[in-house]
Amino acid sequence: MTRKQREIIDRQRQILAVAREIFKTGGYLGLNMDRVAHEMDYAKGTIYQHFKNKEEIILALAVETLEKRIAMFERASLFRGRPRERMAAIGCAAELFVQWYPDHFELEKVLSCSSIMEKTSERLQIEKTAAEMKCINLVAGIVRDAIAAGDLELTEGVSPDQIVFGLWSATYGGYSIMDCGDTIRQMGIEDGFLMVRDINNKLLDGFGWKPFSTQQDYHAIFERVAQEVFDDVRR
């Protein structure tokens, strides 16, 4: 049945591609099944054969983009250097990811609404969490490498997960604030991305992860990573 299955997978992808375009311009409220069906030249029922509702499509889109992020994080984690430099490489990957796939963040915001998420299948929910965990584990690995290398010494009661959670929070929070509302502009912040970089640097300094950002120019590492690791990747 590999022939048939191929076709199904293929159409699934087409649906997602069409849905993504609609979502990019219209967001959650702009996306609707009739329109997807119409633009695909299929009847609505056929779309429902693949996805039980539009929320499920949105979740599937998020998982799709998360795969991209995993790939980028994996690439970044291979950057050669001291653990903290590799972590900077991950930061660069995260930054490029939100710049390259700005719709992903909008997807995440929609999916953070519980009443929307509730309409999705547990299967895909698990898949999404699994994708997130892959990224998290890559990051956690670097933290452990840092400890092993003696660059980072965790004080009593601090776990590696705490550092991962911290970076995740600051980055996710920073990007969230950046692309929603006028608050960031009113605060007088011009380059939010630079700001997120600095915050993560200060955070890791606070955890005592050497070499400190005062001793090493991590912005320069960002530039290097962008050039050396990701210059060719974009699509």
Added chain:
Amino acid sequence: MTRKQREIIDRQRQILAVAREIFKTGGYLGLNMDRVAHEMDYAKGTIYQHFKNKEEIILALAVETLEKRIAMFERASLFRGRPRERMAAIGCAAELFVQWYPDHFELEKVLSCSSIMEKTSERLQIEKTAAEMKCINLVAGIVRDAIAAGDLELTEGVSPDQIVFGLWSATYGGYSIMDCGDTIRQMGIEDGFLMVRDINNKLLDGFGWKPFSTQQDYHAIFERVAQEVFDDVRR
């Protein structure tokens, strides 16, 4: 016309109260105008006299809760102590706020979706941003106090806003991750609130804000603030 106006304001409040209860259990998708009208014993048209759509109701609810947060932040900022202790008091306020008004976070998540926010009036949008700015300015004031007191020395290129943005990001991000999805559980994190406290502490340590969290027990400050400042406040 103060009599008439009073009645209008009054009913506005009633609508919001009813809507909030519905939203608490049903979220964005559970809230609908027919139900609000029915539970208010008014016709739908009357509800529409007050709010042009349900998105506007949700935004109004968020503004309403933000007023509570402003009040809590104001109280916290009056805490007597060194600037960093006062900042800890703000952290305590933020923590209690999300615990006391868990529905506010859900409101924020809904409103972060651009296609939803687009349906709201500019008037209320501005009001919300203004409310956020009030909180931000309170925090920024403490940062400036710290600099004036010599507890914090900003290095070249670091602005007070950066610290505010950092705390905001880490806190907002942390709470976001906490109450959405299973990721946090899978990371093995038990008490997310404690984690957010620690992250903010490490961040401020990283910025060089004295006294460092290694020298002072800021968790103890939290407890004190919760007791001394907020024990009686809850409603």
Added chain:
DNA sequence: TGATTTTTTTGACGACACGTCAAAAATCTT
């Protein structure tokens, strides 16, 4: 007070999107 004007409330209505399902079309099987 009763008539007239103004304001407010009402709920029926058209539009739209959702998700379903019996019938039609396409594909596979023998």
Added chain:
DNA sequence: AAGATTTTTGACGTGTCGTCAAAAAAATCA
């Protein structure tokens, strides 16, 4: 080629949205 199976179709019932002409209530006037 006939019959069985699978897939596709789109009309349909349901629910929500936001509107607006008519009804009801309140305010004004004579």
